Amino acid sequence: MPQHFDMVLKGGRIFDGTGNPSYVADIGITESRIARIGYIEEDASEIADVRGFAVSPGFIDLHNHSDHTILPFPDAENYIMQGVTTSLGGNCGISMAPLSADFCKLTRDYLSPFLHPGYEYGWDWKNTGEFSRKIQENGTTQNVGFLIGHGTLRIAVKGFDRGACSPEEMRKMRALLDEAMEEGAFGLSAGLIYSPGSYASEEELSELTARIGKIGGFFALHMRNESDQLIESVEEAVRITEKSGAALHISHLKAGGRPNWGKVHGALAVMDEARARGMNVTCDAYPYNAGMTTITALLPPWTLEGGVNALLSRLGDPDSRETIIRDLREGAVGFENWLRNIGCSNVGIAACPSARRYEGMTLQEIAREKSPEFHEGFLNWLIEVECNATMVLFSLYEDDVDFVISHPLSCVVSDGWITSPKAGGKPHPRGYGTFPRFLARYVREKRLLSLEEAVRKITSLPASIMCLKDRGMIREGFRADLVVFDPAKIRDKATFEEPHQFPEGIHSVVVNGRKVVSGGCLTGARPGNVLIKGEYSLESS
Template sequence: MKMDLAIRNGFIFDGAGNPAVKTDIGIRDGYIVRIGRIGETEAERTIDAKGLAVCPGFIDMHNHVDNGVLAFPSVESYIMQGVTTSVTGNCGASMAPLDDESMELSRRYLAPFVPSSERIDWKWRTNAEYMKTIEANGTAQNLAFLVGQGTLRIAVKGFSPSAADDCEMSRMKSLLRNALDDGCFGLSSGLIYPPGSFTEERELLELAGELARCGALYATHLRNEGNFLAESVAEAIEIGRRWNIPVQLSHHKAVGRPNWGKIHHTLRMMEEARREGVDVCCDAYPYTAASTTVTSLLPPFALEGGVEATLQRLRNSNERFRMAEEIRSKGCEWENWISGAGMENIYIGDCARRPEVEGKHLQEIVAAYYSGREMLEGLFDFLAEVECLAKMIVFAIDENDVKAVLAHPLSCVASDSWAS
């Protein structure tokens, strides 16, 4: 029987790490039916792949295409690069489950990860409903969904920084159980972002117990990728060890010049843990800059209670004094981007409220638009003015570290991007 398609003369990479083989691939009814020489007349259609690589679609282990796939179902920014599968719902932020009462808080929480949110209707509540919404809208990609621990916590506790009590704990566990039953692949945490940053290890451990039921994945944006990188890796490994579940360290890196090179130690920690039977891996993006929301510039206390509370603090001189003190203090336990990278290495990526600051670093912005203000005072003025609705790009990673992580057999490449 004639094949539908022959891809001829390409270098075939099978995706298992084997060397490329120069040969042909024959396809019938959507399945590969032959790998080997195929004659000119044996297929209806032929693609000549001479000089090109032929391989299975790439899996992006860590991105935020969650709602992008609703706004742009053809996800061309991925498909055109050969990425046919995305693992989404990362860094503690998933689009479900949502709760009527905390809906507005959830939307504010998800805003930095959800460009083009005006195009979507937010009618789903459960993960199954969310998946159905995507299916009805169409998608050019295969998607594996994680449940965001931050999303879960907001549905139960809003932005309250207090530890979860027994009742709250059991509600979060039941939401997670339902999401896993709906087909989610695991739980993600984003432990620098409130409310993930309010979450103690004990609470994470208890939640992760639900994953053990079905061997689901725990993916984590570590509590600290700077001064306390090793301690944060240890916390993640401990969760995998306790429940015998796979652990994925998200976008693994060492942030801030004083921490460059620590990655060699954490890769060794992963190797050792694996020797002891813990299934731990990591992903890494091939950039020397990180990108996140500008609220991450502020100390954790400034983020308690959600964005409205943060904006009030930014307008209050006593609170500003306290924030500045914490940002300047040496050896702080939170991830301090300003002390780790310097304001001259922190650029504003997008800011719809003041597009003229896009592409400029924080020192330039203060000098140009808040002249005469002390640097941090100028920064607080800016954050208050744009209501923290801006994303930043921080050049804080060593290229040698990026190369070391990407070359390590326990890591895989990820984009940490969204569709546009």
Template sequence: MRLLALSALGLLAVVAVPARPADPDYDLVIRNGRVVDGTGNPWFAGDVAVRGNTIAAVGRVTGTAARTIDAKGKIVAPGFIDIHSHSDETLFEDGKAESKVRQGVTTEVLGEGRSAAPLVGKLSARKVTARGKTFEWTTVRGYLDEIDRAGVGVNVATYVGLDNVWESVMGQSHARPTPAEFEQMKAVIDAAMRDGAFGLSSLLAMPPGSLATTDDLVELAKAAGRRGGIYSAHTRNEGTGVFDAVREMIAVAERAGVPVDIIHIKIADQQFWGRMNEVVALIDAARRRGVDVRANVYPYTRGNNNLSSIVPPWAHEGGRAKLLERLRDPAARTRMKADITGGIPGWYNHFTAVGGDWSRMLVSGRGPYEGLTMDRVISEKQKGKTPLPDALDVLFDVLVEQDGSVPTVYAHHDEKDMTLALAQPWCSVGSDGYALATEGPLRRGNPHPRSFGTFPRVLGEYVRDRGVLRLEDAVRKMTSLNAAKLGLRDRGVLRPGAFADVTVFDPAAVADRATYTAPFQYAVGVEYVVVNGKVVLDRGTHTGALPGKALRHAP
């Protein structure tokens, strides 16, 4: 009897233990969406399943999930790759990258003339204090390590900037490098590539980049190419010298044997508006003979630079202190005025590019003039003075007052030219913007609206409203085309085994809201963003998750 009682108790004990629920098959399944996989193929109805940080299945997915997102009526696409961004330091200040994530961006690619690193030789280490931490680096490896330590909401890749390379060896001198110094530059590039840079980038319109000859560029691009890198270039002249500048990029690609990506291709001088077809013909002809030259574009007709870019290149030699010295010198001012109004062969002149129209220059940086066009600034500075100060003298005075730097938006190119470039199969999309925010420390200045609206603007304005692009082609330009340029084989597409960077948006609602005079407005219509398998944007609200990673090129 006692044995029976014990047996009954044991049976009760066994029965009382609840069965352990089976683990879900997936961490996340996005169901019922229109899947645009990034390849350019037509959309299809289906699901995307995520396990860990990778995509586990695409199509009709069966099985359970820890979380399910119903994407009925929505587009499910790869996360957007911003091929040209300047968020090098804003990501330390606020790793959430709000203005980019809310556009559907999951990867930022950094570097133009300058890059965050390397800072070696005659350059000094960079130190940033933010979020209660101090970040410091000198090398590309060190910068990427600090990005990981900071925690970011997007993935981060970087080029090595030509300005860094040049100044690490030459400092602020405009002298020609000796053969030994040129070898040092190539060694700096090689070290940066081994540290994880994806290639060489440059800004050739201003020094020190403008000091490099075509032959220099070929040899420096080869240094990056030996480690599998590309050359990403802001050309020497986007105005009246645009055709020669594009020919130079084709020559570099052909002679160096490296892929070249022309940054924000445009015709930025009203004298040549309407001739983008000639630029397209140059690139098409080069590609037909096997030269790997491509481009990217932002979907706006105004560009961002600096009032200091109106000052001729020779006045910049020696760095900012020397520039300020020359801006104060009457004799130097006379020479600068002659060069600004008359031009210098081969120099891209922002002043003549906008026809000398001060109203087409909008101050975008922080300070007393932010949000004002330069005609208003000049008018205020001239008020009550007899004789009226010359407008160029006012420009010089403003630059001196603002320590040589006044970020400015220039209205210098044409919608028809821009859309023609955008439509080319070799042209991808990049913002040329920053990760900013509508509140907090990253709400500052009067930035170009592209920091808030580039990718939704393409999808809303140029796909849905105007039909310039097919939806699938637009998504390809923002995903797999950019990934292919960088050699990122596991991002930019929705397929099993790829990293789970995913964007879900409403094709009927997606749109940019930021304007030139009211830029601090987030885009609308992007509902979910997933970075490395983690939901970063949930029903249009940032979750605060920081699952982004520093991406390192493997040479």
């Protein structure tokens, strides 16, 4: 009996996500799944002629901060227009849950640089399950999953206290982690340059990753240092995880600052050795030579003990101020000193909600307005804007980016968040351009890897790290998350000067069997689901 399909994509070249050679075939979609791959003669409610186009699984962004802004921007247009059909939030130790009654205010301070200013979040969830349901009810165009951030977890138990965790505090953290994993989190993330993540010892992290090893999931780590201590930091990551049985995923692998350029080779060699011993180690990278983060990452970690208000009073106190400036000038143990590594002219302000005029200026230009002495000017400005700003750091070496991106262990990711042209500011262009840029610049122009291999790095590789059961490949029975693009024309348009620009060369995007981009434009459909580890999604579980 002839089968009826809801949609047939006719005659596209299939890049199935595995890295296997591409081929031409039709794809028949019924409801949310790929029903058939081959030559399809039967009727369909919608037939799209995609001859001459590539058809790949929807791109999966394993390193994303979408959880912070998905409530105000459920359409995720900056990602959907790139072909990203699934993103994983909660990276770098920074997740929206859990929220404890004791320290909710501190968690909100911790998250505030990443949130959309002016949006009323409500803060009416306590854990990952409640947060997931809120997202699902609000509607989402993309599929989204979450990691539990170690920083958020630690604040929920201990606030911004710097001390080691007591056995009772460790027990509480383990219980909250177990609860989050039961509610469908994909693993644990940590950000060891951010307070309070930076206060954690190796033992604390080992104990938590051991839980992950037992119950499944992976450990995504923004390492303690990505510049002069890069190799030592990869070794620490391996030590933390090796005995636990958890898969280790090193986030945004890079070597920041000119004296450290080239160290990514040594870093990947340490990872290759760990793999040879049997460890499951992977990493990710974004296709740009600049990173982005919150402005307080420039300060020594001790300054953030007690949260942002405590930091602001230290910035105003002459004695603490003197110590801060000394640490900034001379460095301190355990402090990744970006200002010293790359210089203030290589730090650009991305967003500064309280004073938009600073957006796009370098820190050097801003500090000069405030004082003839750079550090005095910088700290005065921090007080003025209450430390609420994000920055772009131009710190990476092109050859390093090429090397990491083309290494078989790396996924290509954005490390961005959901935004919109309406949101303004100067966010890192990766939020709009990562995936088209990877395919245009690194595959088509530089020819560093084949299109098949490139598609694998943004589909089946991240899907396998997340243990997704039915996404990341074009297979009969898998979810119909698909991107149709022109390999000769796909390119990013977003720049540091003009970041809010959609890419070119993407014909259509399908999420769970429904078109979300058609003819290069958003359709407005919101077929996305919150993904639950071990289940298919919140909707189908």
